[in-house]
Amino acid sequence: MGEGDEGYVEWEELVGAALLGTDRRRGGGPGGSPEALLDAAAVHTVRRRAGLRPAGARPRPEPAPRDPRPAPPQAAGRRLAQLLAGRTGGGGGGGRRGSAPDLTELLPQWLAAAGRYGYRAPAALVPALLDAARARTDLRPQALALAGTRGLWLARMNPDWRFALRGGAGGGALPDVTDPAAVERLWEEGLFAERVALLGAVRAHEPAAAPRLLATTWATERAEDRLMFLDSLRVGLSLQDEPFLEAALGDRSRNVRATAAELLSALPQSALAGRMAERALACVGPEGVTPPAECDGGMLRDGVVKRPPAGRGERAWWLGQLVEAAPLSCWRERFGGLGPAEIVALPVAAAEGWTEELHAAWCRAAVRQRDPEWSRALLGPASAPPAAGPGTASLAERAKLLETLPDGERAEWVAEFVRAHGLSEAFQLLGVCVVPWAGALGRAVVDALHIAREAGSYPWSFSGVMGLAERCLDPSEAGRLEALTAAAEEPPDASPGAAAYWAEAFQRLVATLRLRAAMLSELAPA
Numbered sequence: 001m002g003e004g005d006e007g008y009v010e011w012e013e014l015v016g017a018a019l020l021g022t023d024r025r026r027g028g029g030p031g032g033s034p035e036a037l038l039d040a041a042a043v044h045t046v047r048r049r050a051g052l053r054p055a056g057a058r059p060r061p062e063p064a065p066r067d068p069r070p071a072p073p074q075a076a077g078r079r080l081a082q083l084l085a086g087r088t089g090g091g092g093g094g095g096r097r098g099s100a101p102d103l104t105e106l107l108p109q110w111l112a113a114a115g116r117y118g119y120r121a122p123a124a125l126v127p128a129l130l131d132a133a134r135a136r137t138d139l140r141p142q143a144l145a146l147a148g149t150r151g152l153w154l155a156r157m158n159p160d161w162r163f164a165l166r167g168g169a170g171g172g173a174l175p176d177v178t179d180p181a182a183v184e185r186l187w188e189e190g191l192f193a194e195r196v197a198l199l200g201a202v203r204a205h206e207p208a209a210a211p212r213l214l215a216t217t218w219a220t221e222r223a224e225d226r227l228m229f230l231d232s233l234r235v236g237l238s239l240q241d242e243p244f245l246e247a248a249l250g251d252r253s254r255n256v257r258a259t260a261a262e263l264l265s266a267l268p269q270s271a272l273a274g275r276m277a278e279r280a281l282a283c284v285g286p287e288g289v290t291p292p293a294e295c296d297g298g299m300l301r302d303g304v305v306k307r308p309p310a311g312r313g314e315r316a317w318w319l320g321q322l323v324e325a326a327p328l329s330c331w332r333e334r335f336g337g338l339g340p341a342e343i344v345a346l347p348v349a350a351a352e353g354w355t356e357e358l359h360a361a362w363c364r365a366a367v368r369q370r371d372p373e374w375s376r377a378l379l380g381p382a383s384a385p386p387a388a389g390p391g392t393a394s395l396a397e398r399a400k401l402l403e404t405l406p407d408g409e410r411a412e413w414v415a416e417f418v419r420a421h422g423l424s425e426a427f428q429l430l431g432v433c434v435v436p437w438a439g440a441l442g443r444a445v446v447d448a449l450h451i452a453r454e455a456g457s458y459p460w461s462f463s464g465v466m467g468l469a470e471r472c473l474d475p476s477e478a479g480r481l482e483a484l485t486a487a488a489e490e491p492p493d494a495s496p497g498a499a500a501y502w503a504e505a506f507q508r509l510v511a512t513l514r515l516r517a518a519m520l521s522e523l524a525p526a
Contacts, residue, residue: 014041064153069120075522076114077122083107084128101512105471106519107132109435111142113523121146126154130161140164152193165191174198177205187213192225199232207236211244223253230259237263242270249301261303261325266368268327272302280326281334283319286346289354291315292322316357323361328374340377344390359391367400372409375401382416386425399428407434415444423448423465430465436474445469446480449506453484459501466505473509475517481510 017037071077083103121129126147133143144151144164155164174197175182186198203210214229221229230248233241241263248260249272264272279299283290292299295306295318303325308317328340335343344362348355359378366374378391379401386393392401402410414429423445433441449469452462484506 014044061157065149067120067148067150069118069148071122072114072117072119072523073526076110076119076519077125079519079522080110080114080122080125081128083110084125084132101470101508101515102467105467106512106516108139108142109471109516110519110523111139111146113520114146115142117523117525119146119523120148121151123150126150130154130158130164134160134163165193174201177202177209183213184216188217196228196232199229200235203232203236207238208240210236211241215244223256226251226253226256227259230256230263233263237266239267239269242267246271249303257301258303258305262368265303265325266370268329268369273325273327275302276322276325277327277330280322281330283322284348284358285334286336286348289319289348289358291319291354316354319354320357320361320364323358324364324368326365328362328365328369328371340374341390344377360397363392363397363401367404370404372404372406375404379413382413383420386421395425395428399432402429403432410434411437411439411441415440418444418448423452423462427464427468430468430472433472435472437469437472438474438476442474442477445473446477450484453502456498459498459505463505466509470509470512473513475513475520478510478513478517481506481513485510 014037018041072080083106086104129143129147130151133140133147140163147154147164151161151164155161174194175186177183177198183198183202187195190198199210199213202213210233218226230245233245245260245264249257249264251257251260261272264270265276267273275298279292283292292315295304295314299318299322300306304318304321306314306318308314331340331343332338335346338346344359348358362374363378365371366378379398380390386395386398392398402413405413411433414426414433417429418426418441426448430437430445436442437445445465449462449465453459485503
């Protein structure tokens with residue numbers, strides 16, 4: 001049938017009838033009912049599709065660059081496909097809620113272990129891996145590293161995967177960092193992801209070369225790119241970066257200025273740290289606290305934000321920023337040679353109400369400067385009630401302080417906290433402990449879960465800790481937990497259904513630990 005056939009209706013006329021309504025359309029339009037309109041639209045659609053001329057074939061793309069890394073063992077590849085699909089391992093997921101492992105939560109561990117072994121993604125799974133990274137930003141660095149050059153090659157052909165070209169873990173082939181011409185060419189012409197990766201490679205080879213490379217194009221970079229490039233200097237930060245960071249204090253972007261000031265304050269020997277120390281020591285001492293009366297131009301240039309957030313006083317806000325940026329080493333002499341624990345215990349200006357503000361600033365300084373001695377002093381003993389902590393009662397701040405301690409000491413502190421206070425307040429603290437939780441920490445968590453169950457505690461309040469335990473407990477703890485998988489008799493004062501819930505949760509925990517053990521075994525090279 002041609003377009004001159006009797007009864008043919010133009011597409012514009014169909015659209016007009018649809019917009020106005022078939023009962024209001026006048027003239028020679030389609031029939032007066034919605035059914036007739038839809039029939040006419042269907043006929044017209046078929047005509048249009050049948051009349052299309054095939055387009056000329058596009059040139060074939062260049063093949064993906066070769067990825068020299070080995071593929072994982074076959075069993076591990078099958079497991080990755082299973083994790084990406086989100087299916088259960090043994091087909092036994094049809095029971096009550098929570099009886100089967102949550103495979104999507106195990107995917108990050110699989111990716112991390114595969115990265116440690118230096119594997120590449122199986123070619124057939126790269127699309128699914130990119131889809132998973134698109135849906136979950138937390139997976140992107142490891143997923144893109146595993147996808148490697150083939151992942152970038154595919155991302156250039158699918159708009160849905162273009163995020164891979166903007167990320168920092170591109171996985172593409174980088175030039176030899178000892179070849180200045182090749183480095184300069186990629187730095188000036190490469191995609192953002194390639195430039196970020198190149199900057200990291202240059203930084204790893206020669207830390208001082210990274211700011212030199214940045215300086216060549218700094219004036220022409222976008223503000224958001226300058227911020228990300230500057231943030232990459234956190235790795236390998238040293239006094240060699242100080243001239244570049246001092247210059248960035250005058251940047252036209254407020255966020256860039258603030259980041260430069262933060263990085264300089266993390267270098268206790270920097271000139272900015274010295275300026276901040278001079279200001280902070282003028283405000284705080286054994287005699288009390290006198291916050292700054294104004295925020296002058298020098299403070300502004302050194303990264304002090306003038307306007308406080310809602311609910312904060314100006315002088316308290318300025319004081320906190322000065323103390324936070326001052327080197328912690330300056331306080332020993334100011335307080336007559338006392339150590340951090342003794343300084344924190346002093347009732348400095350308690351009557352004026354400045355103690356909390358001062359301790360909070362010291363906590364931020366300890367985190368920024370990665371100072372374990374001050375962190376220990378501000379944390380205090382784990383067995384003490386949280387509200388009685390010498391430096392802070394905030395669990396979020398305690399978690400940050402814990403991250404500055406060595407791994408073993410951190411785990412021991414949290415284990416003691418769990419033994420003393422149970423699990424209800426330990427979630428944030430457990431989240432900063434190195435995985436897997438082994439030794440004292442693993443035993444403390446298992447014992448606390450058992451105690452909560454025996455006490456008839458409301459089980460749903462522990463679902464977050466249970467989920468964390470599934471991902472973080474040492475798989476060797478499965479044997480100790482086996483006895484808890486059976487449904488116990490409900491205590492008289494327990495929540496209805498609590499015993500069944502606890503049994504189900506422990507079944508899932510044991511199954512997940514065993515699945516993690518199998519997963520790691522499959523990844524091990526033959």
